Amino acid sequence: MDILRGIRVVNLALNLPGPLAANRLAHMGAEVIKVEPPAGDPMELYSAAWYREMSAGQELVRLDMKTPEGQARCGELFAGADLLITANRPSVLARLHIDWETLHPRFPNLCQVAIIGYPEPRGDVAGHDLTYQAALGLLYPPNLPRTLLADMAGAQRAVSTALGLLFERERLGRSGMAKVVLSDAALEAAAPLRYGLTRPGGLFGGG
Numbered sequence: 001m002d003i004l005r006g007i008r009v010v011n012l013a014l015n016l017p018g019p020l021a022a023n024r025l026a027h028m029g030a031e032v033i034k035v036e037p038p039a040g041d042p043m044e045l046y047s048a049a050w051y052r053e054m055s056a057g058q059e060l061v062r063l064d065m066k067t068p069e070g071q072a073r074c075g076e077l078f079a080g081a082d083l084l085i086t087a088n089r090p091s092v093l094a095r096l097h098i099d100w101e102t103l104h105p106r107f108p109n110l111c112q113v114a115i116i117g118y119p120e121p122r123g124d125v126a127g128h129d130l131t132y133q134a135a136l137g138l139l140y141p142p143n144l145p146r147t148l149l150a151d152m153a154g155a156q157r158a159v160s161t162a163l164g165l166l167f168e169r170e171r172l173g174r175s176g177m178a179k180v181v182l183s184d185a186a187l188e189a190a191a192p193l194r195y196g197l198t199r200p201g202g203l204f205g206g207g
Helices: 017-027 048-055 068-079 090-095 100-106 129-135 149-172 182-189
Strands: 008-011 031-036 059-062 083-086 111-116 177-181
Touching: 008 017, 017 031, 017 048, 017 083, 017 111, 017 149, 031 068, 068 100, 083 149, 090 111, 100 111, 111 149, 129 149, 129 182, 149 177, 149 182, 177 182
Parallel strands: 008 031, 008 083, 031 059, 083 111, 111 177
Antiparallel strands: none
């Protein structure tokens, strides 16, 4: 599938949701540039094999965004890109000058998918897949979940959001920004439990 051939994506997101979304976009034909800090992506330490799989075929750029040189290099990358993926808290984006309000006037052709943990006004609250699942009653202590539900579902949301932004730009001639909220992705994935289908005694509750 090459429906995104000619589209350039800059991915600043680390760990799982952003890189997995970028991987999906690459499989659709997009050119993906993965930007990492000098220390690299922690995902490479957590699971080197999965890290390699998600970043396969992508250009890797390592830079320090806290330095003028790193900021300048990012600007060069943004100038030639169609889509930016971030996964920082809003206050961090603003501090690094990669928030929508700063970038859009400089790069009017650039769309942005901003992955965050919680909706506003809690956008600056750090989140974790386990905390999202625990809040929704999806954990059964002492067992840990076998999958990272919020991160995986959030990645798929990021893909559909990116496609929507690119389509809107093509149709209306203007770029846009949209937030992907991981706690909302977990809430949607928990709907079978919330509506009783997978509760104990429910139709799919296993007894």
